[in-house]
Amino acid sequence: MAAHATTRGVLADEHAEKRAEIIDLLTQAYWMELETVLNYLACSINPDGVRAQEIRESLAEDVEEELGHARQFGERIKELYGIVPGSLEFHAEQATLQPPESQIDLAHVIEGVIAAETGAIEHYNRIIEATDGVDWVTQDMVIAILHDEQRHRRLFEGYLREFAS
Ligand SMILES: [Fe+2]
Ligand SMILES: [Fe+2]
Numbered sequence: 001m002a003a004h005a006t007t008r009g010v011l012a013d014e015h016a017e018k019r020a021e022i023i024d025l026l027t028q029a030y031w032m033e034l035e036t037v038l039n040y041l042a043c044s045i046n047p048d049g050v051r052a053q054e055i056r057e058s059l060a061e062d063v064e065e066e067l068g069h070a071r072q073f074g075e076r077i078k079e080l081y082g083i084v085p086g087s088l089e090f091h092a093e094q095a096t097l098q099p100p101e102s103q104i105d106l107a108h109v110i111e112g113v114i115a116a117e118t119g120a121i122e123h124y125n126r127i128i129e130a131t132d133g134v135d136w137v138t139q140d141m142v143i144a145i146l147h148d149e150q151r152h153r154r155l156f157e158g159y160l161r162e163f164a165s
Contacts, residue, residue, distance in 0.1 A: 010080065010135035018134050023082035025127045026073050026138070031090055032123060033070035036116050037063055039097035043113070049104040055159065059113070062152060069145050076138055094119075107163045110156050117153035121146060 005013045010022065044059035074084040096115040100108035124146040131139040 010131075010138070015134055018130075019080055022127070022131060022135055022138055023077055023080050025123075025130055026077045026080070027082070027085060029120075029123060029127065029142075030070055030073040030077065030084065032093075032116075032120055033066050033073060034090070035092060035094050036066045036097075036120070037070065039094055039112070039116070040066060042099060043097070043109050046099050046103050047106055047109060049106070051163070052104070052106060055106055055109060058155065058159075059109075065148060065152075069148070072141060072145065076141060080135075080138075107160065110160045110163055113156045114153060114160065117149050117156065120149045121153065124149065 005011060009015070010019055040059045040063045044056050044063060047056055077084050094112070094116055097109075097112035124142050127142045128139055128146065131142070
């Protein structure tokens, strides 16, 4: 804890409980980003076929961006006096982003990406709501990250239109 607590905002003593809640939400976001990094990395390597190249390159770029998000979540956890966890606390959840049976099944990959981005969008909206009026800094950071995820989701919805047709 801070040696000299502030009297206003998320670092104030009166918001200790709220701060713990925000750290939990940020920790969940941190894991979501890292699981996305794992799966986007695999999906940037596995797909075969003429049409796979665009998707692979796009996901290879996203790996860097999602890792950057994980880093931001981790830094914010620390600033709020939380501890960034180690890998033994990790629980995988992204069932839809597992490699398809066929490595030319790009629709499966694209739908998995859209599901991951949708999950992130929902969770980040939750953080924006939970921080409202208390932790503007976290809220501001998560709004910017939410914008990135909405952009990712829209891009892959565009890909799906092509691959589903
Ligand atoms: Fe992200
Ligand atoms: Fe994303």
